[in-house]
Amino acid sequence: MNPADMFTQVGSVIASVMFAWAMFKQYCPYSVQEYFDKYSKRAFTFVYPYIQISFNEFTGDRFMRSEAYSTIENYLGSRSSTQAKRLKADVVKNSQSVVLSMDDYEEVEDEFQGVKLRWASGKHISKTQSVSFYPVTDEKKYYKLTFHKRHRQLILGDYLNHVLKEGNEIKVRNRQRKLYTNSGSYWRHVVFQHPASFETLAMEAERKQEIVDDLVIFSKAEDFYARIGRAWKRGYLLFGPPGTGKSTMIAAMANLLNYDIYDLELTAVKDNTELRKLLIETTTRSIIVIEDIDCSLDLTGQRKKKKEDEGERDEKDPKPKLPKEEDSKQSQVTLSGILNFVDGLWSACRGERLIVFTTNFVEKLDPALIRKGRMDKHIELSYCSFEAFQVLAKNYLRLDSHHLFARIQELLGETKMTPAEVAEHLMPKTISGDAKVCLESLIGALEKAKEDAILKAEEEAKEKEKESARLKAEEEAKEKEREKAKAEEEAKEKAKAAEEAKEKDSSAAENAKKHAKDNGFCDNGNGELNNKENKQEGFSH
Numbered sequence: 001m002n003p004a005d006m007f008t009q010v011g012s013v014i015a016s017v018m019f020a021w022a023m024f025k026q027y028c029p030y031s032v033q034e035y036f037d038k039y040s041k042r043a044f045t046f047v048y049p050y051i052q053i054s055f056n057e058f059t060g061d062r063f064m065r066s067e068a069y070s071t072i073e074n075y076l077g078s079r080s081s082t083q084a085k086r087l088k089a090d091v092v093k094n095s096q097s098v099v100l101s102m103d104d105y106e107e108v109e110d111e112f113q114g115v116k117l118r119w120a121s122g123k124h125i126s127k128t129q130s131v132s133f134y135p136v137t138d139e140k141k142y143y144k145l146t147f148h149k150r151h152r153q154l155i156l157g158d159y160l161n162h163v164l165k166e167g168n169e170i171k172v173r174n175r176q177r178k179l180y181t182n183s184g185s186y187w188r189h190v191v192f193q194h195p196a197s198f199e200t201l202a203m204e205a206e207r208k209q210e211i212v213d214d215l216v217i218f219s220k221a222e223d224f225y226a227r228i229g230r231a232w233k234r235g236y237l238l239f240g241p242p243g244t245g246k247s248t249m250i251a252a253m254a255n256l257l258n259y260d261i262y263d264l265e266l267t268a269v270k271d272n273t274e275l276r277k278l279l280i281e282t283t284t285r286s287i288i289v290i291e292d293i294d295c296s297l298d299l300t301g302q303r304k305k306k307k308e309d310e311g312e313r314d315e316k317d318p319k320p321k322l323p324k325e326e327d328s329k330q331s332q333v334t335l336s337g338i339l340n341f342v343d344g345l346w347s348a349c350r351g352e353r354l355i356v357f358t359t360n361f362v363e364k365l366d367p368a369l370i371r372k373g374r375m376d377k378h379i380e381l382s383y384c385s386f387e388a389f390q391v392l393a394k395n396y397l398r399l400d401s402h403h404l405f406a407r408i409q410e411l412l413g414e415t416k417m418t419p420a421e422v423a424e425h426l427m428p429k430t431i432s433g434d435a436k437v438c439l440e441s442l443i444g445a446l447e448k449a450k451e452d453a454i455l456k457a458e459e460e461a462k463e464k465e466k467e468s469a470r471l472k473a474e475e476e477a478k479e480k481e482r483e484k485a486k487a488e489e490e491a492k493e494k495a496k497a498a499e500e501a502k503e504k505d506s507s508a509a510e511n512a513k514k515h516a517k518d519n520g521f522c523d524n525g526n527g528e529l530n531n532k533e534n535k536q537e538g539f540s541h
């Protein structure tokens, strides 16, 4: 048979088979088709030695993008860029890096512990019925993993875990961090791009290292927290005067650990229920921040006040009062709501979270709120030390040393200036950026601050003296008044005693008279008593 005849015959056989298949599809009942489909697939898998697993892009009714799909996409990214011929590119991290993934219907190979496997990308397309000029197509993308069935155990266990772990790590590396703020009961976010870092943070090197170590240890301690049975969370309380770097440190923490920030504005939260809802919506690897917690709520007295109010209500009116209009507008988040937020509920959330409170007045806060276990680490940020100044000088002026440093060190030891103020003086003052001008400006400000502090101390001493003199005078006046009152009291006492004595005398005289009368004496009109019997006796004589 010549090749032309052979092709003609093969062609006609294929055409006949296709015709028969089309007829079968067209006229055979659906149930028979399904039956046929099922058994043909079973027969195929019986002889086909490979296993296939599909990971669809969308899962569930809510049309949520599958986490596994995006993790696998990240995992396959680097392999795709070296093997696939058609790639898709996406830009992340504020247009700073390009992430590649394989295009549809591409294949890449992978190897795990000597076992070869194959990943393929594909999509199901279904046309949806809609009243539109253009047909709407519904694409469902998927990744398909194919491997030999003798490696089933290894692939389903270790390999898939390895894919998810590595994919997640790549996702975290590539993700854009976000700064969330709450507006009522939901979070809004912007891309978080604060440049602060622990290197640029002005504080003593030793303390800084201690905080960095603490954070890094925490972020790697998943197994440790699971072993000791505690939720993977850590609380930080940052306190100190305004402008000492509390907010800057939070940004540095987020940059160090690559965490998102949830900046919680408590005054915008209506009540504890809303607070709970917001908390549940926070994601893992995040820092939840409540700035100026002492100003956000009356956390110091709220618990006490509430109890007092309840006590009063119990006494006077057993029915609960409706909130007044002005009360209902204010936040009704309570201290116990916050405490639950910090430990109770939070423990139920998966993944690592840091919570940071900042305050200018740590002594104002309820001890229950900041006890260890809730706020595990208390960090004081204080006025600028010389070591902190050196960091600022290096950041702002690129200076490691300068002959004016000695004077600055002396002045910083004698006066209080916040790092924010110091930094302000180190900002470029001339177009040439002369460091000396900045340092002199700082020295001038420090000298002035020192003079002001001396004047203030003198003023305060005078005030104190005046106050103590005033108090002394007041005390003396009070003492005099007390003495006067005492003398008056004594005089009154004396007069009363004399009155009583007089009364006593007159009543004694009265008694004596009565007694005399009873015994036969009578008053002779001259105040003398005469004995009646004696008189009678005299008459008789």
Ligand SMILES: Nc1ncnc2c1ncn2[C@@H]1O[C@H](COP(=O)(O)OP(=O)(O)OP(=O)(O)O)[C@@H](O)[C@H]1O
Pocket: 200, 201, 202, 203, 240, 241, 242, 243, 244, 245, 246, 247, 248, 249, 360, 419, 420, 421, 423
């Ligand atoms: N320790 C510091 N290191 C570096 N810069 C600092 C430091 N402290 C303050 N600054 C600078 O001062 C500015 C204000 O600091 P920051 O907002 O962090 O202060 P804060 O302690 O949060 O103040 P507040 O209590 O008013 O919120 C920042 O922009 C930062 O540049």
Ligand SMILES: [Mg+2]
Pocket: 246, 247, 248, 291, 358
């Ligand atoms: Mg701040």
